[in-house]
Amino acid sequence: MILLDGKKTSADLKVEIAESVKKLKTEGKKTPHLAAILVGTDGASMTYVNAKVKACELVGFNSTLIDLPEETSEETLLKEIQNLNNNNDIDGFIIQLPLPKHINEQNVLMAVNPDKDVDGFHPTNVGKMTLDLPSFLPATPFGILELLERYNVETSGKHVVVIGRSHIVGRPMSILMSQKRPAGNATVTVAHSRTKNLKEFTLQADIIIAALGIPEFLTGDMIKDGVTIIDVGITRVEDATKKRGYRLAGDVDFKSVSPKSAFITPVPGGVGPMTIAMLLKNTLLACERKS
Numbered sequence: 111m112i113l114l115d116g117k118k119t120s121a122d123l124k125v126e127i128a129e130s131v132k133k134l135k136t137e138g139k140k141t142p143h144l145a146a147i148l149v150g151t152d153g154a155s156m157t158y159v160n161a162k163v164k165a166c167e168l169v170g171f172n173s174t175l176i177d178l179p180e181e182t183s184e185e186t187l188l189k190e191i192q193n194l195n196n197n198n199d200i201d202g203f204i205i206q207l208p209l210p211k212h213i214n215e216q217n218v219l220m221a222v223n224p225d226k227d228v229d230g231f232h233p234t235n236v237g238k239m240t241l242d243l244p245s246f247l248p249a250t251p252f253g254i255l256e257l258l259e260r261y262n263v264e265t266s267g268k269h270v271v272v273i274g275r276s277h278i279v280g281r282p283m284s285i286l287m288s289q290k291r292p293a294g295n296a297t298v299t300v301a302h303s304r305t306k307n308l309k310e311f312t313l314q315a316d317i318i319i320a321a322l323g324i325p326e327f328l329t330g331d332m333i334k335d336g337v338t339i340i341d342v343g344i345t346r347v348e349d350a351t352k353k354r355g356y357r358l359a360g361d362v363d364f365k366s367v368s369p370k371s372a373f374i375t376p377v378p379g380g381v382g383p384m385t386i387a388m389l390l391k392n393t394l395l396a397c398e399r400k401s
């Protein structure tokens with residue numbers, strides 16, 4: 111069993127990105143600048159956004175955090191987005207999801223200038239991705255492709271079972287891995303909450319992407335020997351023995367699944383850190399595309 115070490119790989123990527131930033135500076139070009147909008151005070155969202163700001167500092171990017179109260183109206187949020195669209199110093203920005211229930215997510219994502227949409231959530235970027243045109247790839251799927259590539263996991267002709275069909279992970283992952291590209295050329299099955307006899311599919315899978323958001327859902331009896339496992343889940347589960355009062359659980363039961371796996375991502379330290387690294391990568395690309 112080989113661990114797909116997202117913590118180490120993301121650290122390598124950040125070193126590469128920091129070198130590119132230095133090079134931009136010596137060429138007299140601008141420093142990449144990422145902004146993030148956070149609405150509300152959800153604990154996990156605050157952790158992730160702060161991690162993104164910290165990562166920016168590490169690679170030499172400028173960063174701006176726009177903190178808005180939970181009760182912010184959709185109109186106000188749309189105005190903030192226009193400000194970022196019009197601000198020439200901002201190369202890319204993200205709106206941390208999920209948003210409060212009174213705000214229409216689709217309206218908000220559509221308001222982002224696609225050239226600054228480093229999350230890759232705007233329909234223009236989703237369409238370009240689907241057509242295999244240059245775009246911003248959504249950070250989590252992009253990070254998974256990068257991990258598979260850097261560890262030389264064979265995907266061509268393999269059967270990938272994606273569990274989950276979310277717009278930010280499952281759906282784009284299924285599209286990307288079926289495309290003609292590095293870490294692509296796979297035969298892809300998309301499974302979801304209405305799938306019948308899921309185990310019949312997972313038992314056939316060479317690679318499983320677990321992105322359904324149910325802690326420890328995938329168990330050892332559901333997989334064959336030698337499978338590659340990508341665990342996208344990250345749920346805070348109450349645990350009084352931990353100092354924060356919770357532990358982080360993936361969608362995979364690591365204990366029963368890892369002994370049968372050829373490659374597997376841990377949680378934490380797997381897909382999560384890669385997501386942040388690829389957001390930086392997209393911001394660097396956005397900055398370079400401008401100049």
Ligand SMILES: Nc1nc(=O)c2c([nH]1)NC[C@@H]1CN(c3ccc(C(=O)N[C@@H](CCC(=O)O)C(=O)O)cc3)C=[N+]21
Pocket residue numbers: 157158161204205206207208229249250344358377378379380381382383385386
């Ligand atoms: N517009 C938007 N873009 C996102 O990319 C986005 C989002 N909204 N909303 C929420 C999800 C989730 N997400 C994570 C990022 C980093 C870790 C991460 O670094 N996790 C650490 C542990 C962090 C901890 O201690 O909680 C790890 O897995 O090792 C996890 C999850 C980005 N998301």
